[in-house]
Amino acid sequence: MSLPDSVRLFEMSPRDGLQNESGTLVPTATKISLIERLADAGMTHIEAASFVSPKWVPQMGDASDVMTGIRRKEGVVYSALTPNLKGLEGAIAANVEEVAVFAAASEAFSQKNINCSIAESLQRFEPVMARASEAGVRVRGYVSCVLGCPYEGDIEPERVAEVAKALLDLGCYEISLGDTIGVGTPLKAKRMLEAVNRQVPMGQLAAHFHDTYGQALANLYAVLEEGISVIDASTAGLGGCPYAKGASGNVATEDVLYLLEGLGINTGIDLQAVIDTGYWITAELGRTPGSRVAQAKGPCHA
Template identity: 55%
Template sequence: MLRRLLSTKKSEFFKVVEVGPRDGLQNEKVFVPTEVKVELIDRLSDCNFKVVESTSFVSPKWIPQMRDQVEVINGIKKKSSVSYPVLVPNLAGLKNALATGSVEEIAVFGAASDSFSKKNVNANVEESLQKLCDVTSAALKEGIRVRGYVSCVVGCPYEGNIKPDIVAKVTEKLLEVGCYEVSLGDTIGVGTPGSVGKMLETVLKSAPAEKLAVHFHDTYGQALANVLVSIEKGIRVADSSLSGLGGCPYAKGATGNLATEDLLYMLDGLGFDTGVDLKEVIKTANWFNEKMGRTVKSRVGAAYKL
């Protein structure tokens, strides 16, 4: 496998989706000031990411960190070369997002676990999927692009191991209803190259690799290895979070998302072209961590000499 990966031509593009401002911050206990969020997104735009997930149109009652979603999405300096998707959980969230006049892309979020889905949105997988399809259809009618997420693709904090065929079914439905891409999320970070490889083999029987992305949490330190397996399967899109921000609150020992700096360093070493400036990403991470009094850093951010 490694020999094949190392033969990658430098011109082959790999899309890194930066999810720090949304997925990375949503569970932060200390409220991140709106102006800091806006500057963070603007700085990430200047790093040349193609996609910066910006905020979430959820009820402030459930996720207080996202209560300034309107101010954030209207405050950033948008670049035509960058997409700024926002997470939308339901039709009410879509309505609020559309009302800003600033949203051009949304993300919808489903799960491959009934227990996780019920805890998260008070609906089982089938019921949740129907709601996501309704939101997706409504968004597409308004000319809004839609990206899909499937969480718990390998393991669930309540059910344990997840059957790959369930992941495939949810993925296939999201693509069928019109999502341009589906991100497969190891929400609690329990996946290994073995379990992730088996899951992808099943999903790829009904969904093309070019329509898939991966989203790994690094709870057990397996995230980069899991990206490698995904690359071998033909996938060329991965989500990551600046400085490893984020992490599932339901995962024991959760350390956060795959750090963007670590992902970029590995992809560069494999010969992929991401278009992203690693040095600027590290500078942005250092700025944010200092601003918020954080000590969380990526391995590359801690070692790299600017």
């Protein structure tokens, strides 16, 4: 199959990247600056916050302040994760135009992560979807553990397809397929995508791969060949799964951009600007970027 002409990158670092930062809370002004820098680099989709209980995810406790504080750029979608109706109401009050809900392809992961079965999690989204529709807010769906689970091991592709189809039927405009613990390999990724694509059109699917085993770029290339044209990534490789030992986080946006540029695939994003942003935010967090491309190229003012 031929590669897509263009790819839409969905930037995850402000939410998925920062939510698991332990220790001190990342200042609201830093989060706002990160989001604005990413938009200035050419990102058109940025997951900026998560409207969850600060008790469970302290780093996201300032979601309203972040969403109302950013200088919104025309043509950029600033979305937020809203696991329940309360979260959605908070997002609507903060003028969020797009939200996301998440379900797992693994029963054990669903129980450990959100204390309910897959079926119950989907049922809980029904009022969320109805309210979002009423408010004119688009909803994106995530499926986690699509290529493996820390508790169950391998996940059958058909189970992933069932959950993806259920989210589509609920009204999600796009389904992001997450290799939450980064255990997938290219053939597994292709087989999973083939099963899902029998239930969900390729144009409504996205790839969200973590790089725990160093396979994320290979897996992305495999699904690009199958027709995927939306990729979730996180600047500097920020983020990870707290339930997976050694999970190193999302694939780095810089590495994905370098891959896509090498394939002649257009993104409209300035790679060097993203590299510089990655160096800036990791300095704020007291470390260096997790991106191999960023380490090789360095910041432009160095």
